[in-house]
Amino acid sequence: MFRHIVLLAWVAEATEEQKAAVEAGLKELPGVIPELLRYEIGPDAGVSPGNFDFAVVADFASVEDYMVYRDHPTHLGVIADVIxxxxxxxxAAQYSF
Amino acid sequence: MFRHIVLLAWVAEATEEQKAAVEAGLKELPGVIPELLRYEIGPDAGVSPGNFDFAVVADFASVEDYMVYRDHPTHLGVIADVIxxxxxxxxAAQYSF
Incomplete structure (x- = not known):
């Protein structure tokens, strides 16, 4: 399995509505990118000071499938529009396991 | 499921032996911390410039189980001795999914 991890931190002025739009936008991706075998995302739980604000863990069969996701126009649209x-x-990091 | 993610970056002087000792040390933890339901770790695959160097994804049944891992003396020993x-x-980030 090839795993892609991204941790994101938001600017202080980010609104709850803007943060919710990130989660909603990303949640659409498994429906349009079949290479996403597992896609587990969510806001930081708030139990550890200094954490980043949002986590994305995406699992693929191969590095090539990860690159399909990375470059997919719907994904790039979410990055540009709401992230x-x-x-x-x-x-970020990627690793095999 | 309650997930804990850590991404680590190494100093430039870190040797391959030192990096391997991190992976070896962490791989012992599932055998001594039964709260670790899934534990998938590894060095960055090197396909994306600017990535961090090592990833840890640990899944638990609850935030309380995560805290057992976080504070476990064997885990703290690996952090102090090799990380x-x-x-x-x-x-880092933690989230529920």
Whole structure:
């Protein structure tokens, strides 16, 4: 399995509506990108100070399938329309397991 | 399910032996912390510039079980002995799904 992880931090001015739009937008992706075998996302639970604000874990059969997701126009649309306007910081990694 | 994610970045001087010791040390934890329902870890695949160097995804039945792992002496020993000496940066999040 090839796994892609992204942790996102929002700007202080991000509204609850804007944060909810990220989750709603990303939740559409498994329906349009069949390469997404597992897609578990959500806002940070708030139990640890200093955490980032939102987590994305996406599992694929291969690195090639990950790249389909990475470059998919619907995904890029969510990034441009609802993530980038409130993005303060982004950290990522991919690994096989 | 309650998920804990950590992404780690190593200092430039970190050796391959030191990086391998992190993976080996963490891989012992499921055998001593039964609260770890799933534990998928590994070095970054190297397909995306700017990524962090190592990923940990740990799944628990509850936030309380996560805290058992977080505070477990064997886990804290791995952090102190093999992670902290080569740690440049750490980002985390926890979420329910």
């Amino acid at each position: 980038r306007p409130i993005l303060a910081n982004r950290v | 902290r000496p080569i740690l440049a940066n750490r980002v």
